[in-house]
Amino acid sequence: MATTWDPRHPRRSGASLLTVLLPLAVLIVMAVAVGSWLQFTERQALDTVHMVGSQGADRVDVEANVQRVDAAARELALRVRVTARGALGEEEGTAPVADLSLQTSAQTLGDLEFKAHERLTTRDVQVVLTDGSISDYPFDTYETDIEFWAQLDGKPVPVRMLFSNNDPLFTTLSLRTEIPDPEGWYRALAERMESVVCEAGDADSSGWDTVRLLAPHALTTARLTPDARTAGRTLNRASDSLCQAGHPEQAAALAEQALGRLQPELGNGHPDTLTSRNNLATALQDLGRHQEAADLHQQTLTDRERVLEPDHRDTLASRNNLATALQDLGRYQEAADLHRQNLTDHERTLGPNHPHTLGSRNNLANTFRELGRYQEAADLHQQTLTDRERILGPDHPHTLGSRNHLAQIGTSPPSGSVVRRLLSRFRSRSLG
Known part of the structure; x- marks a missing residue:
């Protein structure tokens, strides 16, 4: 049978196959090379350790390694390993010679405490991310401050931080490794902390939780700044x-720190020093340490x-606070004399209708009640209640307090109706 040749399926020669396979091989080699290069540079970026801080022999080394970045939760997990070097450590740096405290930046959720002579364990902490948005994926970037200060036995000690990243999805693009003007930076940080604390304090009860969260960081900032007055x-x-x-x-701990910082630098008579002493006394009074207060x-x-x-x-406030402390000690006549003096001075300097004047009259009435001078107490409470209803309004907390004080005095007419009115007013407020 004769062989026929079909021109629709020509035979391919070796040379024609080579022209197809050679470019394909080149592409495969290039892909492998690029992948290897990317893996090398990624691994090199992950292996990079950024170092900042003291190089002295006696220091605390803080190795901070990023374990994972959670962009959705806007936080990163940081693993911290601490080593006490030189005279600060024992057992080749695995334990501190005294209690070691590691304070952190405001973005780091929690300071670290290590007991003297106990092995330094690795700790995991959470750090809040700032700026950036996950909606920018895959080009999203974030910033945060990771800072450490150390105190050994309550005294600042040098720190060296070694920072690295172990999350393959993120790369450390930049790191500020030194502060050119640390004193100025600490001063600016202290001023910012003062502004934030005052802003939260001005919000009254709604800002108290914020102040409580800021308190440990305020203590750290106060120790670092050279500006004693701001601290x-x-x-x-x-x-x-x-x-x-x-x-x-x-409150007592903060006031003690403030007094210890201000008194040596500003003296016993400086107004800020006196404020610290007043705050410490008030906190001790609330703690039941009445004689010290x-x-x-x-x-x-x-x-x-x-x-x-x-x-x-401020003088009138101190006299009032002393009178209150004497009341707590059962020294009612001395307290009454101070409250009467304060009432006279308030009426003369501020007028009879000023809230401070009304407060002094209220306090004097309470002291009269403790002395058994019920009619005088009732008359003063009735006068204060009338003025507060007119000036502050019937639902103001001070007005309600006056009504309650008046109801507690047996000679006040008629106490039962006053109590019922007070309770009904509280009930109507709670029910809206």
């Missing part, structure tokens, strides 16, 4: 807010009368 004002304001919020232990209030009153004027509002 003291911040701690004083935070102490006052925490005392009002019902956290006297934290009375002694501090007496000292503050004496200094304010000498440094300021007898009619200065």
